[in-house]
Amino acid sequence: MAKRSFLIPGVDKRLLIKDSIKAMPDFTRRRFIAGGASLGALTLLTGCDVVDSSSADTLLAKVSKFNDAVQAFIFNPDALAPTFPESAITKPFPFNAYYDLDDAPEVDGKDWKLEVRGLVDNKKSWTLDELYKLPQVTQITRHICVEGWSAIGSWTGTPLRDFLKLIGADTRAKYVWFQCADKDGYNSPLDMRSALHPQTQMTFRYANEILPRAYGFPMKIRVPTKLGFKNPKYVVSMEVTNDYKGGYWEDQGYNSFSGS
Amino acid sequence: MSSLTVTDEQASATPAKVIQPAWVRIMHWINALAMILMILSGWQIYNASPLFGFSFPREYTLGGWLGGGLLWHFAAMWLLMINGLAYLITGFATGRFRKKLLPITPSGVLHDVRAALTFKLGHDDLTVYNYVQRVLYAGIIVVGVLIVLSGLSMWKPVQLYYLVMLFGDYPTARYVHFFCMAAICAFLVIHVLLALLVPKSLRAMIIGR
Numbered sequence A: 001m002a003k004r005s006f007l008i009p010g011v012d013k014r015l016l017i018k019d020s021i022k023a024m025p026d027f028t029r030r031r032f033i034a035g036g037a038s039l040g041a042l043t044l045l046t047g048c049d050v051v052d053s054s055s056a057d058t059l060l061a062k063v064s065k066f067n068d069a070v071q072a073f074i075f076n077p078d079a080l081a082p083t084f085p086e087s088a089i090t091k092p093f094p095f096n097a098y099y100d101l102d103d104a105p106e107v108d109g110k111d112w113k114l115e116v117r118g119l120v121d122n123k124k125s126w127t128l129d130e131l132y133k134l135p136q137v138t139q140i141t142r143h144i145c146v147e148g149w150s151a152i153g154s155w156t157g158t159p160l161r162d163f164l165k166l167i168g169a170d171t172r173a174k175y176v177w178f179q180c181a182d183k184d185g186y187n188s189p190l191d192m193r194s195a196l197h198p199q200t201q202m203t204f205r206y207a208n209e210i211l212p213r214a215y216g217f218p219m220k221i222r223v224p225t226k227l228g229f230k231n232p233k234y235v236v237s238m239e240v241t242n243d244y245k246g247g248y249w250e251d252q253g254y255n256s257f258s259g260s
Numbered sequence B: 001m002s003s004l005t006v007t008d009e010q011a012s013a014t015p016a017k018v019i020q021p022a023w024v025r026i027m028h029w030i031n032a033l034a035m036i037l038m039i040l041s042g043w044q045i046y047n048a049s050p051l052f053g054f055s056f057p058r059e060y061t062l063g064g065w066l067g068g069g070l071l072w073h074f075a076a077m078w079l080l081m082i083n084g085l086a087y088l089i090t091g092f093a094t095g096r097f098r099k100k101l102l103p104i105t106p107s108g109v110l111h112d113v114r115a116a117l118t119f120k121l122g123h124d125d126l127t128v129y130n131y132v133q134r135v136l137y138a139g140i141i142v143v144g145v146l147i148v149l150s151g152l153s154m155w156k157p158v159q160l161y162y163l164v165m166l167f168g169d170y171p172t173a174r175y176v177h178f179f180c181m182a183a184i185c186a187f188l189v190i191h192v193l194l195a196l197l198v199p200k201s202l203r204a205m206i207i208g209r
Protein backbone atom coordinates (compact mmCIF):
# COMPACT_ATOMS: atom_id res chain seq x y z
CA MET A 1 0.00 0.00 0.00
CA ALA A 2 1.31 3.43 -0.89
CA LYS A 3 2.71 5.53 1.90
CA ARG A 4 0.45 8.42 2.72
CA SER A 5 1.45 11.87 3.79
CA PHE A 6 -0.07 13.12 6.97
CA LEU A 7 -1.40 16.53 7.75
CA ILE A 8 -3.09 15.58 10.96
CA PRO A 9 -1.80 12.33 12.48
CA GLY A 10 -3.87 9.54 11.06
CA VAL A 11 -5.79 11.66 8.61
CA ASP A 12 -4.87 11.51 4.97
CA LYS A 13 -4.58 14.95 3.42
CA ARG A 14 -6.06 14.04 0.06
CA LEU A 15 -8.90 12.23 1.70
CA LEU A 16 -9.49 15.16 4.00
CA ILE A 17 -10.16 17.31 0.98
CA LYS A 18 -12.52 14.71 -0.39
CA ASP A 19 -14.10 14.57 3.02
CA SER A 20 -14.92 18.24 3.02
CA ILE A 21 -16.66 17.77 -0.32
CA LYS A 22 -19.05 15.46 1.42
CA ALA A 23 -20.64 18.33 3.25
CA MET A 24 -22.27 19.21 -0.05
CA PRO A 25 -25.33 17.42 -1.36
CA ASP A 26 -23.29 15.74 -4.02
CA PHE A 27 -23.72 12.40 -5.71
CA THR A 28 -19.98 11.79 -5.59
CA ARG A 29 -20.07 11.26 -1.87
CA ARG A 30 -21.50 7.79 -2.30
CA ARG A 31 -18.00 6.67 -3.21
CA PHE A 32 -16.53 7.56 0.15
CA ILE A 33 -18.53 5.45 2.47
CA ALA A 34 -15.60 3.61 3.96
CA GLY A 35 -12.88 5.96 2.80
CA GLY A 36 -11.84 9.41 3.70
CA ALA A 37 -10.95 10.93 7.00
CA SER A 38 -13.77 8.79 8.29
CA LEU A 39 -11.15 6.13 8.74
CA GLY A 40 -8.83 8.65 10.34
CA ALA A 41 -9.96 7.56 13.76
CA LEU A 42 -9.20 3.92 13.12
CA THR A 43 -5.91 4.81 11.50
CA LEU A 44 -5.15 6.93 14.52
CA LEU A 45 -5.87 4.08 16.89
CA THR A 46 -3.94 1.43 15.08
CA GLY A 47 -1.24 3.42 13.34
CA CYS A 48 -1.93 1.70 10.06
CA ASP A 49 -4.50 1.60 7.35
CA VAL A 50 -6.75 -1.12 8.61
CA VAL A 51 -9.34 -1.09 5.92
CA ASP A 52 -8.89 -0.87 2.20
CA SER A 53 -11.74 1.46 1.26
CA SER A 54 -13.08 -0.33 -1.77
CA SER A 55 -13.11 -3.80 -0.25
CA ALA A 56 -14.73 -2.41 2.89
CA ASP A 57 -17.38 -0.74 0.73
CA THR A 58 -18.08 -4.04 -1.01
CA LEU A 59 -18.39 -5.87 2.28
CA LEU A 60 -20.64 -3.20 3.78
CA ALA A 61 -22.88 -3.29 0.70
CA LYS A 62 -23.17 -7.06 1.08
CA VAL A 63 -24.11 -6.80 4.73
CA SER A 64 -26.70 -4.15 3.80
CA LYS A 65 -28.23 -6.62 1.31
CA PHE A 66 -28.25 -9.21 4.06
CA ASN A 67 -30.00 -6.69 6.32
CA ASP A 68 -32.65 -6.20 3.61
CA ALA A 69 -33.34 -9.93 3.75
CA VAL A 70 -33.45 -9.96 7.56
CA GLN A 71 -35.90 -7.07 7.61
CA ALA A 72 -38.13 -8.65 4.96
CA PHE A 73 -38.08 -11.83 7.04
CA ILE A 74 -39.13 -10.18 10.30
CA PHE A 75 -41.64 -7.86 8.59
CA ASN A 76 -45.08 -8.71 9.91
CA PRO A 77 -47.74 -7.47 7.47
CA ASP A 78 -50.26 -7.29 10.32
CA ALA A 79 -48.10 -5.38 12.78
CA LEU A 80 -49.43 -1.83 12.93
CA ALA A 81 -47.39 1.26 13.64
CA PRO A 82 -48.55 2.80 16.91
CA THR A 83 -51.16 5.56 16.53
CA PHE A 84 -51.46 8.65 18.70
CA PRO A 85 -54.08 11.11 19.88
CA GLU A 86 -54.32 14.49 18.13
CA SER A 87 -52.75 16.15 21.16
CA ALA A 88 -49.50 14.28 20.46
CA ILE A 89 -49.00 15.84 17.01
CA THR A 90 -45.66 17.62 16.63
CA LYS A 91 -46.09 21.32 15.85
CA PRO A 92 -44.73 22.55 13.60
CA PHE A 93 -44.12 19.33 11.74
CA PRO A 94 -40.61 19.64 10.25
CA PHE A 95 -39.96 20.15 6.55
CA ASN A 96 -37.08 17.94 5.51
CA ALA A 97 -35.49 17.27 2.11
CA TYR A 98 -32.13 17.39 0.38
CA TYR A 99 -33.01 20.94 -0.71
CA ASP A 100 -34.49 24.08 0.89
CA LEU A 101 -38.21 24.67 1.05
CA ASP A 102 -37.78 27.35 -1.65
CA ASP A 103 -36.60 24.64 -4.03
CA ALA A 104 -39.46 22.26 -3.28
CA PRO A 105 -41.47 21.32 -6.37
CA GLU A 106 -44.40 23.62 -7.16
CA VAL A 107 -46.95 21.33 -8.72
CA ASP A 108 -50.06 22.74 -10.41
CA GLY A 109 -52.88 20.59 -9.12
CA LYS A 110 -55.03 21.22 -12.19
CA ASP A 111 -52.45 19.93 -14.68
CA TRP A 112 -51.08 17.18 -12.49
CA LYS A 113 -51.93 13.56 -13.23
CA LEU A 114 -50.79 10.44 -11.47
CA GLU A 115 -49.32 8.11 -14.06
CA VAL A 116 -49.76 4.38 -13.51
CA ARG A 117 -47.43 1.96 -15.25
CA GLY A 118 -46.21 -1.61 -15.24
CA LEU A 119 -48.04 -4.75 -14.14
CA VAL A 120 -51.53 -3.29 -13.80
CA ASP A 121 -54.77 -3.95 -15.73
CA ASN A 122 -55.80 -0.31 -15.98
CA LYS A 123 -53.02 2.09 -16.91
CA LYS A 124 -55.23 5.17 -16.99
CA SER A 125 -53.77 8.34 -15.46
CA TRP A 126 -55.59 9.88 -12.51
CA THR A 127 -56.43 13.53 -11.98
CA LEU A 128 -56.41 14.97 -8.49
CA ASP A 129 -60.21 15.35 -8.52
CA GLU A 130 -60.64 11.70 -9.37
CA LEU A 131 -58.26 10.66 -6.59
CA TYR A 132 -59.96 12.94 -4.04
CA LYS A 133 -63.21 10.99 -4.63
CA LEU A 134 -61.68 7.73 -3.35
CA PRO A 135 -62.53 6.72 0.24
CA GLN A 136 -60.04 8.23 2.67
CA VAL A 137 -58.86 7.46 6.17
CA THR A 138 -56.78 9.41 8.68
CA GLN A 139 -53.80 8.16 10.63
CA ILE A 140 -51.78 9.86 13.34
CA THR A 141 -48.43 8.11 13.38
CA ARG A 142 -44.79 8.74 14.11
CA HIS A 143 -42.58 9.70 11.18
CA ILE A 144 -39.04 8.49 11.89
CA CYS A 145 -36.19 10.05 9.96
CA VAL A 146 -33.05 8.15 9.00
CA GLU A 147 -31.18 10.92 10.84
CA GLY A 148 -32.69 9.84 14.13
CA TRP A 149 -35.27 12.54 14.85
CA SER A 150 -38.95 11.74 14.76
CA ALA A 151 -42.21 13.66 14.66
CA ILE A 152 -45.87 12.75 14.98
CA GLY A 153 -48.20 13.87 12.20
CA SER A 154 -51.73 13.42 10.90
CA TRP A 155 -52.14 12.15 7.37
CA THR A 156 -55.32 11.54 5.43
CA GLY A 157 -55.70 9.61 2.21
CA THR A 158 -56.53 6.37 0.47
CA PRO A 159 -54.91 3.11 1.57
CA LEU A 160 -52.49 2.22 -1.20
CA ARG A 161 -53.65 -1.38 -1.19
CA ASP A 162 -57.21 -0.28 -2.04
CA PHE A 163 -55.89 1.73 -4.97
CA LEU A 164 -53.69 -1.15 -6.16
CA LYS A 165 -56.76 -3.39 -6.10
CA LEU A 166 -58.79 -0.77 -7.96
CA ILE A 167 -56.31 -0.54 -10.82
CA GLY A 168 -55.87 -4.31 -11.00
CA ALA A 169 -52.24 -4.37 -9.96
CA ASP A 170 -50.42 -7.67 -9.92
CA THR A 171 -49.78 -7.80 -6.18
CA ARG A 172 -47.42 -10.74 -6.64
CA ALA A 173 -44.98 -8.32 -8.25
CA LYS A 174 -42.01 -7.37 -6.10
CA TYR A 175 -42.13 -3.58 -6.02
CA VAL A 176 -44.14 -0.46 -6.48
CA TRP A 177 -41.66 2.07 -7.81
CA PHE A 178 -42.44 5.76 -7.27
CA GLN A 179 -41.13 8.68 -9.25
CA CYS A 180 -41.39 12.21 -7.95
CA ALA A 181 -41.10 15.84 -9.03
CA ASP A 182 -38.18 16.73 -6.71
CA LYS A 183 -35.56 18.83 -8.50
CA ASP A 184 -32.90 16.15 -8.86
CA GLY A 185 -35.46 13.49 -9.61
CA TYR A 186 -36.38 11.51 -6.55
CA ASN A 187 -37.51 7.92 -6.89
CA SER A 188 -37.83 4.99 -4.53
CA PRO A 189 -38.84 1.34 -4.63
CA LEU A 190 -41.37 0.06 -2.12
CA ASP A 191 -41.50 -3.70 -1.58
CA MET A 192 -44.96 -5.10 -2.33
CA ARG A 193 -45.63 -6.40 1.17
CA SER A 194 -45.04 -2.95 2.61
CA ALA A 195 -47.14 -1.43 -0.18
CA LEU A 196 -50.01 -3.71 0.87
CA HIS A 197 -49.64 -2.89 4.57
CA PRO A 198 -52.97 -1.56 5.90
CA GLN A 199 -51.41 1.75 7.01
CA THR A 200 -49.58 2.50 3.76
CA GLN A 201 -51.43 5.45 2.33
CA MET A 202 -51.71 7.71 -0.73
CA THR A 203 -51.84 10.92 1.24
CA PHE A 204 -53.79 13.99 0.08
CA ARG A 205 -54.21 15.90 3.32
CA TYR A 206 -52.05 16.84 6.27
CA ALA A 207 -53.76 17.83 9.55
CA ASN A 208 -57.09 17.93 7.69
CA GLU A 209 -55.81 20.51 5.20
CA ILE A 210 -54.95 19.89 1.55
CA LEU A 211 -51.39 18.55 1.63
CA PRO A 212 -49.21 21.68 1.65
CA ARG A 213 -46.27 22.10 -0.69
CA ALA A 214 -43.81 21.51 2.16
CA TYR A 215 -45.17 18.04 2.80
CA GLY A 216 -45.48 16.87 -0.80
CA PHE A 217 -48.43 18.43 -2.67
CA PRO A 218 -50.31 16.99 -4.44
CA MET A 219 -49.63 13.47 -3.23
CA LYS A 220 -47.34 11.78 -0.78
CA ILE A 221 -46.99 8.11 0.02
CA ARG A 222 -47.15 7.72 3.78
CA VAL A 223 -45.50 4.48 4.90
CA PRO A 224 -45.37 4.40 8.72
CA THR A 225 -43.45 1.11 8.57
CA LYS A 226 -40.56 2.77 6.71
CA LEU A 227 -38.04 5.49 7.48
CA GLY A 228 -38.97 8.96 6.25
CA PHE A 229 -36.84 8.90 3.12
CA LYS A 230 -38.93 5.99 1.86
CA ASN A 231 -42.09 8.12 2.10
CA PRO A 232 -42.08 9.76 -1.37
CA LYS A 233 -43.51 13.28 -1.76
CA TYR A 234 -44.59 15.13 -4.95
CA VAL A 235 -45.36 11.75 -6.55
CA VAL A 236 -45.87 11.84 -10.33
CA SER A 237 -45.98 8.17 -11.21
CA MET A 238 -46.08 4.68 -9.82
CA GLU A 239 -44.95 1.53 -11.54
CA VAL A 240 -45.72 -2.01 -10.45
CA THR A 241 -42.65 -4.02 -11.33
CA ASN A 242 -40.53 -7.07 -10.59
CA ASP A 243 -37.33 -5.17 -11.31
CA TYR A 244 -35.31 -3.46 -8.65
CA LYS A 245 -34.94 0.01 -10.15
CA GLY A 246 -33.00 1.63 -7.35
CA GLY A 247 -33.80 4.89 -5.65
CA TYR A 248 -32.41 8.36 -5.01
CA TRP A 249 -31.13 7.62 -1.50
CA GLU A 250 -30.91 3.85 -1.85
CA ASP A 251 -28.36 4.24 -4.66
CA GLN A 252 -26.22 6.44 -2.42
CA GLY A 253 -26.00 3.81 0.26
CA TYR A 254 -29.04 4.07 2.52
CA ASN A 255 -30.29 0.61 3.29
CA SER A 256 -32.94 -0.23 0.73
CA PHE A 257 -35.53 -1.91 2.94
CA SER A 258 -35.18 0.63 5.77
CA GLY A 259 -38.23 -0.73 7.53
CA SER A 260 -39.44 0.22 10.98
CA MET B 1 1.61 -1.15 44.69
CA SER B 2 1.79 -4.64 43.32
CA SER B 3 4.65 -5.78 41.14
CA LEU B 4 4.25 -4.91 37.52
CA THR B 5 5.84 -8.02 36.08
CA VAL B 6 5.24 -11.68 36.41
CA THR B 7 8.31 -13.10 38.10
CA ASP B 8 9.98 -16.22 36.79
CA GLU B 9 9.06 -17.93 39.99
CA GLN B 10 5.37 -17.25 39.50
CA ALA B 11 5.48 -18.17 35.86
CA SER B 12 7.28 -21.47 36.30
CA ALA B 13 5.43 -22.46 39.43
CA THR B 14 2.12 -22.32 37.61
CA PRO B 15 2.94 -23.07 34.01
CA ALA B 16 -0.50 -24.40 33.15
CA LYS B 17 -2.58 -22.07 35.25
CA VAL B 18 -4.92 -20.27 32.92
CA ILE B 19 -6.11 -16.93 34.24
CA GLN B 20 -8.34 -16.05 31.30
CA PRO B 21 -9.71 -18.98 29.31
CA ALA B 22 -9.48 -18.80 25.52
CA TRP B 23 -13.18 -18.18 24.98
CA VAL B 24 -13.11 -15.13 27.27
CA ARG B 25 -10.06 -13.74 25.50
CA ILE B 26 -11.40 -14.25 21.98
CA MET B 27 -14.83 -12.88 22.78
CA HIS B 28 -13.37 -9.99 24.77
CA TRP B 29 -11.26 -8.74 21.88
CA ILE B 30 -13.99 -9.27 19.30
CA ASN B 31 -16.25 -7.26 21.59
CA ALA B 32 -13.66 -4.50 21.97
CA LEU B 33 -13.37 -4.19 18.18
CA ALA B 34 -17.14 -4.30 17.67
CA MET B 35 -17.72 -1.71 20.42
CA ILE B 36 -15.21 0.69 18.89
CA LEU B 37 -16.75 0.32 15.43
CA MET B 38 -20.21 0.85 16.92
CA ILE B 39 -19.13 3.93 18.86
CA LEU B 40 -17.33 5.63 15.96
CA SER B 41 -20.11 4.94 13.46
CA GLY B 42 -22.68 5.85 16.12
CA TRP B 43 -21.06 9.28 16.48
CA GLN B 44 -21.44 9.74 12.74
CA ILE B 45 -25.16 8.97 13.00
CA TYR B 46 -25.51 11.23 16.04
CA ASN B 47 -24.00 14.13 14.10
CA ALA B 48 -26.77 13.93 11.49
CA SER B 49 -29.26 15.09 14.11
CA PRO B 50 -27.56 15.85 17.45
CA LEU B 51 -29.59 15.21 20.59
CA PHE B 52 -27.62 17.85 22.46
CA GLY B 53 -25.85 21.08 21.59
CA PHE B 54 -22.67 19.44 20.37
CA SER B 55 -21.36 17.19 17.61
CA PHE B 56 -18.52 14.70 17.61
CA PRO B 57 -15.38 15.75 15.71
CA ARG B 58 -15.47 14.37 12.17
CA GLU B 59 -12.04 12.78 12.55
CA TYR B 60 -13.46 10.46 15.19
CA THR B 61 -16.38 9.26 13.15
CA LEU B 62 -16.63 6.32 10.83
CA GLY B 63 -18.33 6.20 7.45
CA GLY B 64 -17.72 9.64 5.92
CA TRP B 65 -21.39 10.62 5.92
CA LEU B 66 -24.65 9.49 7.51
CA GLY B 67 -25.26 6.70 4.96
CA GLY B 68 -21.76 5.32 5.47
CA GLY B 69 -22.05 5.52 9.24
CA LEU B 70 -25.30 3.59 9.11
CA LEU B 71 -23.74 0.88 6.93
CA TRP B 72 -20.93 0.43 9.46
CA HIS B 73 -23.31 0.53 12.42
CA PHE B 74 -25.71 -2.06 11.01
CA ALA B 75 -22.82 -4.32 9.97
CA ALA B 76 -20.85 -4.14 13.23
CA MET B 77 -24.07 -4.70 15.20
CA TRP B 78 -24.07 -8.34 14.06
CA LEU B 79 -20.54 -8.82 15.34
CA LEU B 80 -21.49 -7.18 18.62
CA MET B 81 -24.78 -9.05 19.08
CA ILE B 82 -23.65 -12.53 18.07
CA ASN B 83 -20.43 -12.28 20.06
CA GLY B 84 -22.21 -10.71 23.03
CA LEU B 85 -24.91 -13.37 23.05
CA ALA B 86 -22.29 -16.13 22.89
CA TYR B 87 -20.44 -14.48 25.79
CA LEU B 88 -23.60 -14.21 27.90
CA ILE B 89 -24.61 -17.81 27.23
CA THR B 90 -21.14 -19.18 27.93
CA GLY B 91 -20.74 -16.92 30.96
CA PHE B 92 -23.93 -18.24 32.54
CA ALA B 93 -23.56 -21.85 31.39
CA THR B 94 -20.01 -22.27 32.69
CA GLY B 95 -20.83 -20.48 35.94
CA ARG B 96 -18.11 -17.92 35.20
CA PHE B 97 -20.36 -14.94 35.97
CA ARG B 98 -21.42 -16.47 39.29
CA LYS B 99 -17.89 -17.45 40.26
CA LYS B 100 -16.03 -14.35 39.10
CA LEU B 101 -18.51 -11.49 39.33
CA LEU B 102 -20.47 -12.49 42.43
CA PRO B 103 -21.04 -11.72 45.18
CA ILE B 104 -21.07 -7.94 44.95
CA THR B 105 -21.59 -6.41 48.39
CA PRO B 106 -21.79 -2.66 49.08
CA SER B 107 -19.22 -2.90 51.88
CA GLY B 108 -16.87 -4.87 49.63
CA VAL B 109 -17.21 -2.33 46.85
CA LEU B 110 -16.67 0.58 49.24
CA HIS B 111 -13.62 -1.05 50.75
CA ASP B 112 -12.00 -1.83 47.40
CA VAL B 113 -12.81 1.54 45.87
CA ARG B 114 -11.12 3.20 48.82
CA ALA B 115 -8.15 0.87 48.49
CA ALA B 116 -7.94 1.50 44.75
CA LEU B 117 -7.95 5.27 45.17
CA THR B 118 -5.09 5.05 47.64
CA PHE B 119 -3.24 2.55 45.40
CA LYS B 120 -3.47 -0.17 48.04
CA LEU B 121 -5.53 -2.59 45.99
CA GLY B 122 -3.53 -5.76 45.42
CA HIS B 123 -3.50 -7.90 42.28
CA ASP B 124 -1.66 -10.93 43.60
CA ASP B 125 -4.24 -13.39 42.40
CA LEU B 126 -5.48 -12.39 38.97
CA THR B 127 -8.00 -15.22 38.91
CA VAL B 128 -10.06 -13.45 41.55
CA TYR B 129 -11.67 -10.15 40.61
CA ASN B 130 -11.78 -7.53 43.36
CA TYR B 131 -14.98 -5.61 44.03
CA VAL B 132 -14.04 -2.73 41.77
CA GLN B 133 -13.56 -5.16 38.89
CA ARG B 134 -16.76 -7.03 39.72
CA VAL B 135 -18.88 -3.92 39.82
CA LEU B 136 -17.37 -2.49 36.63
CA TYR B 137 -17.72 -5.75 34.68
CA ALA B 138 -21.20 -6.67 35.88
CA GLY B 139 -22.27 -3.07 35.28
CA ILE B 140 -20.90 -2.88 31.77
CA ILE B 141 -22.52 -6.19 30.85
CA VAL B 142 -25.89 -4.76 31.89
CA VAL B 143 -25.17 -1.57 29.93
CA GLY B 144 -24.19 -3.72 26.94
CA VAL B 145 -27.53 -5.49 27.07
CA LEU B 146 -29.37 -2.18 27.42
CA ILE B 147 -27.59 -0.53 24.50
CA VAL B 148 -28.41 -3.48 22.24
CA LEU B 149 -32.07 -3.53 23.31
CA SER B 150 -32.50 0.24 22.89
CA GLY B 151 -30.71 0.03 19.54
CA LEU B 152 -32.95 -2.78 18.33
CA SER B 153 -36.05 -0.89 19.38
CA MET B 154 -34.95 2.13 17.33
CA TRP B 155 -34.04 -0.07 14.38
CA LYS B 156 -37.43 -1.82 14.30
CA PRO B 157 -39.85 0.33 16.31
CA VAL B 158 -42.90 -1.25 14.68
CA GLN B 159 -41.87 -4.90 14.44
CA LEU B 160 -40.28 -4.83 17.92
CA TYR B 161 -42.89 -2.57 19.46
CA TYR B 162 -42.83 -4.40 22.81
CA LEU B 163 -39.15 -3.51 23.10
CA VAL B 164 -39.94 0.17 22.52
CA MET B 165 -42.59 -0.09 25.25
CA LEU B 166 -39.85 -1.23 27.63
CA PHE B 167 -38.26 2.20 27.26
CA GLY B 168 -41.50 4.18 26.99
CA ASP B 169 -41.36 5.54 23.47
CA TYR B 170 -39.03 5.98 20.52
CA PRO B 171 -37.38 9.26 21.60
CA THR B 172 -36.72 7.85 25.08
CA ALA B 173 -35.05 4.78 23.58
CA ARG B 174 -32.82 7.20 21.69
CA TYR B 175 -31.74 8.91 24.92
CA VAL B 176 -31.18 5.56 26.64
CA HIS B 177 -29.03 4.49 23.70
CA PHE B 178 -26.98 7.66 23.93
CA PHE B 179 -26.37 7.44 27.68
CA CYS B 180 -25.39 3.78 27.42
CA MET B 181 -22.81 4.84 24.82
CA ALA B 182 -21.56 7.53 27.21
CA ALA B 183 -21.31 4.96 30.01
CA ILE B 184 -19.34 2.58 27.77
CA CYS B 185 -16.94 5.38 26.81
CA ALA B 186 -16.40 6.26 30.47
CA PHE B 187 -15.90 2.58 31.28
CA LEU B 188 -13.46 2.22 28.41
CA VAL B 189 -11.27 5.07 29.67
CA ILE B 190 -11.09 3.70 33.23
CA HIS B 191 -10.81 0.11 32.01
CA VAL B 192 -7.90 0.71 29.65
CA LEU B 193 -6.16 2.86 32.25
CA LEU B 194 -6.44 0.09 34.84
CA ALA B 195 -5.27 -2.51 32.33
CA LEU B 196 -2.18 -0.43 31.60
CA LEU B 197 -1.53 0.06 35.33
CA VAL B 198 -1.58 -3.70 35.85
CA PRO B 199 0.09 -4.98 32.66
CA LYS B 200 0.07 -8.59 33.80
CA SER B 201 -3.74 -8.48 33.63
CA LEU B 202 -3.46 -7.27 30.05
CA ARG B 203 -0.99 -10.03 29.32
CA ALA B 204 -3.43 -12.55 30.79
CA MET B 205 -6.21 -11.20 28.62
CA ILE B 206 -3.99 -11.68 25.54
CA ILE B 207 -2.10 -14.95 26.11
CA GLY B 208 -4.18 -16.37 28.94
CA ARG B 209 -1.51 -16.55 31.66
Ligand code: HEM
Residues within 6 Å of the ligand: B024, B028, B031, B032, B035, B036, B100, B126, B129, B133, B137, B140, B141, B144, B184, B188, B191, B192, B195, B201, B202, B203, B205
Ligand atom coordinates in the same frame (compact mmCIF):
# COMPACT_ATOMS: atom_id res chain seq x y z
C1 HEM C 1 -9.60 -1.88 23.62
C2 HEM C 1 -9.49 -1.64 24.87
C3 HEM C 1 -9.63 -2.71 25.93
C4 HEM C 1 -8.61 -3.23 26.66
C5 HEM C 1 -7.12 -2.90 26.53
C6 HEM C 1 -9.20 -4.18 27.58
C7 HEM C 1 -8.49 -4.92 28.51
C8 HEM C 1 -9.03 -5.84 29.38
C9 HEM C 1 -8.29 -6.61 30.33
C10 HEM C 1 -6.78 -6.56 30.52
C11 HEM C 1 -9.17 -7.38 31.03
C12 HEM C 1 -8.88 -8.33 32.17
C13 HEM C 1 -8.73 -7.41 33.33
C14 HEM C 1 -8.84 -8.07 34.64
O1 HEM C 1 -8.18 -9.09 34.90
O2 HEM C 1 -9.59 -7.48 35.43
C15 HEM C 1 -10.49 -7.11 30.53
C16 HEM C 1 -11.65 -7.70 31.00
C17 HEM C 1 -12.94 -7.30 30.61
N1 HEM C 1 -13.25 -6.30 29.69
FE1 HEM C 1 -11.88 -5.26 28.56
N2 HEM C 1 -10.54 -4.20 27.40
C18 HEM C 1 -10.87 -3.32 26.40
C19 HEM C 1 -12.15 -3.04 25.92
C20 HEM C 1 -13.32 -3.48 26.50
C21 HEM C 1 -14.65 -3.06 26.11
C22 HEM C 1 -14.98 -2.09 24.98
C23 HEM C 1 -15.52 -3.71 26.93
C24 HEM C 1 -17.04 -3.62 26.97
C25 HEM C 1 -17.74 -2.60 26.63
C26 HEM C 1 -14.76 -4.53 27.82
C27 HEM C 1 -15.31 -5.32 28.79
C28 HEM C 1 -14.61 -6.19 29.62
C29 HEM C 1 -15.22 -7.17 30.52
C30 HEM C 1 -16.73 -7.37 30.73
C31 HEM C 1 -14.18 -7.87 31.13
C32 HEM C 1 -14.32 -9.04 32.09
C33 HEM C 1 -14.40 -10.27 31.23
C34 HEM C 1 -14.65 -11.55 32.01
O3 HEM C 1 -13.99 -11.75 33.04
O4 HEM C 1 -15.49 -12.35 31.55
N3 HEM C 1 -13.42 -4.37 27.55
N4 HEM C 1 -10.37 -6.16 29.53
